[in-house]
Amino acid sequence: MHPDARLTMLAYLRFDGDRLTEVGFVPxxxxxxxxxxxxxxxxxxxxxVVNYxxxxxxxxxxxxSYRPLVGRQLGGFDVMGVFPANAATPH
Structure with a gap:
């Protein structure tokens, strides 16, 4: 198996009603x-995983762009946020 095939993630999606507000992952x-x-x-x-x-x-x-989502976790693991490159840093 190619080494890259062992790289994966757990997806993190946050919604406000039917609007997607945050996207991220745990490597x-x-x-x-x-x-x-x-x-x-x-x-x-x-x-x-992040560098890949x-x-x-x-x-x-x-x-x-990828930046940690401060205060967001899945199963005790911090979440890496996924943003359009020109997006402002979330609060």
């Missing part, structure tokens, strides 16, 4: 036996 890696393991944003494995996403979105010509 994860897949173990050889197929288990998905959430990773901290500041871990080497978490950074590998930065690379592939840039290579695809997408204007996307």
């Amino acid at each position: 994860c890696t897949m173990t050889p036996d197929g288990r998905v393991m959430p990773r901290r944003l500041d871990s080497p494995e978490g950074a590998q 996403l930065r690379r592939v979105t840039t290579d695809a010509g997408l204007s996307t």
Whole structure:
């Protein structure tokens, strides 16, 4: 299996009624036996997932930026936010 195939994520979506207000993810890696393991944003494995996403979105010509969503967690793991490149920093 290609090493990039082991990089994955848990999606985070926040809605206000029917309006999507936040998009993010918790970086994860897949173990050889197929288990998905959430990773901290500041871990080497978490950074590998985030850097991979930065690379592939840039290579695809997408204007996307990634910043932690302060105060947002899934299962005790901080969430990395996904934004249009020109979006203001959320409050």
